[in-house]
Amino acid sequence: MADKLKFSLVSPEKELMAADVDQVDIPGTEGWIGVLPNHAPLMATLAPGMVKVRTGSDERRIFVRGGFAEISPAGLTVLAEEAMPAEELNADKIAQRIQNAEEDLADAGDDEKKLAAQQSLDRLKELQAAL
Amino acid sequence: MASLKDLKTRITSVKSTQKITKAKQMVAAAKLRRAEERATEARPYTERMEAVLANLSASSKGNPNAPRLLAGTGKDETHLLIIGTADKGLCGGFNSSIVRLAREYIVKLQGEGKNVKIITVGRKGNDQLKRLYGDLIVWKTNFVEVKQVGFEQANEIAEKVLAMFEDGEFDVATLFYGKFKNVVTQIPTPQQIIPALAPEGVETPDLKGAVYEYEPDETEILRALLPRYVAVQIFRALLENVASEQAASMSAMDNATRNAGEMIDKLNLQYNRARQAQITTELIEIIAGAEAL
Numbered sequence A: 001m002a003d004k005l006k007f008s009l010v011s012p013e014k015e016l017m018a019a020d021v022d023q024v025d026i027p028g029t030e031g032w033i034g035v036l037p038n039h040a041p042l043m044a045t046l047a048p049g050m051v052k053v054r055t056g057s058d059e060r061r062i063f064v065r066g067g068f069a070e071i072s073p074a075g076l077t078v079l080a081e082e083a084m085p086a087e088e089l090n091a092d093k094i095a096q097r098i099q100n101a102e103e104d105l106a107d108a109g110d111d112e113k114k115l116a117a118q119q120s121l122d123r124l125k126e127l128q129a130a131l
Numbered sequence B: 001m002a003s004l005k006d007l008k009t010r011i012t013s014v015k016s017t018q019k020i021t022k023a024k025q026m027v028a029a030a031k032l033r034r035a036e037e038r039a040t041e042a043r044p045y046t047e048r049m050e051a052v053l054a055n056l057s058a059s060s061k062g063n064p065n066a067p068r069l070l071a072g073t074g075k076d077e078t079h080l081l082i083i084g085t086a087d088k089g090l091c092g093g094f095n096s097s098i099v100r101l102a103r104e105y106i107v108k109l110q111g112e113g114k115n116v117k118i119i120t121v122g123r124k125g126n127d128q129l130k131r132l133y134g135d136l137i138v139w140k141t142n143f144v145e146v147k148q149v150g151f152e153q154a155n156e157i158a159e160k161v162l163a164m165f166e167d168g169e170f171d172v173a174t175l176f177y178g179k180f181k182n183v184v185t186q187i188p189t190p191q192q193i194i195p196a197l198a199p200e201g202v203e204t205p206d207l208k209g210a211v212y213e214y215e216p217d218e219t220e221i222l223r224a225l226l227p228r229y230v231a232v233q234i235f236r237a238l239l240e241n242v243a244s245e246q247a248a249s250m251s252a253m254d255n256a257t258r259n260a261g262e263m264i265d266k267l268n269l270q271y272n273r274a275r276q277a278q279i280t281t282e283l284i285e286i287i288a289g290a291e292a293l
Helices: A091-107 A111-130 B004-059 B094-111 B121-138 B151-166 B216-293
Strands: A004-008 A015-023 A023-028 A029-037 A043-044 A049-057 A058-064 A067-072 A075-080 A083-085 B078-084 B115-121 B135-143 B172-180 B186-194 B214-215
Touching: A004 A023, A004 B004, A004 B214, A015 A049, A015 B186, A023 A043, A023 A075, A023 A111, A043 B216, A049 A075, A067 A091, A067 B216, A075 B004, A075 B094, A083 B151, A091 A111, B004 B135, B004 B216, B078 B094, B078 B121, B078 B216, B094 B115, B094 B121, B094 B172, B094 B186, B094 B216, B115 B121, B115 B151, B135 B151, B135 B216, B151 B186, B186 B216, B214 B216
Parallel strands: A004 A075, A043 B214, B078 B115, B078 B172, B115 B135
Antiparallel strands: A004 A015, A023 A029, A023 A049, A043 A067, A049 A058, A058 A083, A067 A075, B172 B186
16 A cells, blocks of 8 residues: 555644645645655745645645645645635635735835735735636 | 621622622633633644744754844843733733733843833733833733634734834843643743744654755745744733633632622621521510510
């Protein structure tokens, strides 16, 4: 039997998911990261997007709004700033977040922050288009 | 000697007080259970984040480019105290003991010639501190309007604190809150949050000889992580505070209910004695009247 990946998704308020899965795709700030069992240790920041969790033929999608991912031999941990199952996500909620992101962009002081805000905004817009 | 009627009124009044304290005790017990649950649910995130931070700060130790949130401003002039208390009373010495601890700390800092700034979280702390240190309070907030304290509120406080730090308004930030040990013990605790102290005694995973890759690089991640860490610590303190407040309230109200019970017993005894005395006097009067005939 193939190895399983220990995956856990936690938000500040609670642990949303803890399971052994086959594959997880996470939206890193510098591009998608596909995580399989026995991945090399990695630490990455996340952009807003869908985390795709695959177990067998079953796929679950969970929306996260930024955060961090840590991959160690012990498994993959996603520390999400905010997370919710994709089913609960709708156009209104995305529109709300896009508005927030636009405000962030307008408020951003230096280039670095502007870039980060722009990136989140782009990701959110992509998501909106996909919905 | 109080008259029978007076005693009767007092007994009724103590009885209704007892009803209130009893109700409050039961409410606190129910709320405590929820607060404890929420504190437990929030724990995994904090623990994981501590592990990640311990890991990163170990590798960036001595790095001159380390973010200021971790390395500090290099000064120790202005201290910011974030004092978390409850919004409501009826919880025994809970609020006062946190305020007392903070006050001792302020006196100590001022004795050393340092500047002190205060942020109060919760109405009671603000009420108690504004008389003495009103001019030091730079910002205040409370959750009177909020039904359940969530991460949102913690984030709001964290953003304020971080903005002040960015503007160089303070060098060191310390958080005061009631640490929830168990139902009978809550310990007022100071905790330094800026510069961030790397968590100690956290297990870092065994990498089996491999090295972490970072995406983007280490400093970037650390820069993104530290503000979150501040918010998470504030969030944890808020949750602990809620649990502590309810626990303190529960035991205070339990005591009050018992006291009221004792008082009712005592008053009842007094009432019965007085009634007996009155009957005796009346009897004596009747007998004396009969004898005189």
